Amino acid sequence: MSETTLARYYRAVDEDRLDDALAMLDPDVRFTIVLPAGARRGLGRTEMGGYLGARGVSNRAHVVLRQSRDADVEFVYGKVTEGPTTTGRFLSGVRLGADGLIASYQVTFDTDHVLVEDR
Template sequence: MTDSTLVAYYAAVDAGDFDQAMSLLDPHVEFAMHLPATTNRGHGREGLRAYLTGRGDVVRAHVPLRVSMVDDVEFVHGAVVDDGVTTTGHFTAAVSKTADGLIARYQVVFATDFSLLP
């Protein structure tokens, strides 16, 4: 689809390849995930890995619908599909990247009842 680091990150997460996903992050990555029930903030690869492994076994796909990249910033808007059939909501994510292309800061908003695209 694109050369987006963020799209590659989601693909690795969805495949359960957390080592590959973590390799796309700066070791000191900072993140904020705004979910319907809570906001999860943290830092470091291990902090993000702990969140991902804490979700338990899920069959989930992040389906990018729009991707935009400008210099060291990327944006993705997409659908979250569970078990290959059920769209559980939509996400809008943004990252800033280091000079060597790693994700330095990651922010995502997930909503079960809203999409930027009708």
């Protein structure tokens, strides 16, 4: 299977290529980001850009362990690292529009639960 749009999105975010990451989103993307501190919901590429920009540059990386695609829906599971330390695991899904842009995005992040071990 070729790399999913979602995996390419995470790579762009991790490489601080936010304009490239945002270009993968529909202008009216709906999103939900569920973190241990609570959920962040939003609408639109501009709002997502504000969220991503406020996170600041770090040595954070999304390490994709599994990815799948079924028609217009993609899923990714992986771990988040800060340097050599794993800070938690994420499970995300997107729905792609007819133009291939991410129209809807949802991610959960947990610091404890491991669904799939590292390869």
